[in-house]
Amino acid sequence: MNWGVRIVPEKKAYIIERFGKYVKTLGSGIHLLIPFVDRIHKRQFQFRILDAKLASYGVENPIYAIIQLAQTTMRSELEKITLDKTLEEEATLNEKIV
Numbered sequence: 001m002n003w004g005v006r007i008v009p010e011k012k013a014y015i016i017e018r019f020g021k022y023v024k025t026l027g028s029g030i031h032l033l034i035p036f037v038d039r040i041h042k043r044q045f046q047f048r049i050l051d052a053k054l055a056s057y058g059v060e061n062p063i064y065a066i067i068q069l070a071q072t073t074m075r076s077e078l079e080k081i082t083l084d085k086t087l088e089e090e091a092t093l094n095e096k097i098v
Contacts, residue, residue, distance in 0.1 A: 004035045013052040015041035025052045 007030050008014050014026040016038050023038065041056060049055045059065045077096050078086060086093070 004033055006031050006033055006040070013049070015052055015056050017041050022053060022057060 006014065006026065008026050008028045010028045012028060016023045016026060016033065017040075018034070018038050022041075051058075055062050073096070074093075077093055081089065
């Protein structure tokens with residue numbers, strides 16, 4: 001329930017909806033909300049999200065989108081090198097992919 005004041009923890013972002021429609025993204029700090037009108041859109045992510053609005057509304061399934069992006073990046077990097085070199089440079093590949 002929204003009582004008007006919301007504290008957003010450090011390194012977090014909350015999506016605010018007004019009557020079910022996106023209004024804004026709150027960064028860390030103290031924020032005032034309109035009671036019973038504004039609500040925090042609940043989405044739990046275990047990934048580093050750079051834009052909370054796009055993560056919530058930009059794709060239908062954010063987890064699937066992240067997996068597809070990681071696979072595409074991995075294929076792109078792997079086709080640049082040979083198999084022996086791939087096995088030797090596993091740590092470097094991990095850095096480029098992640």
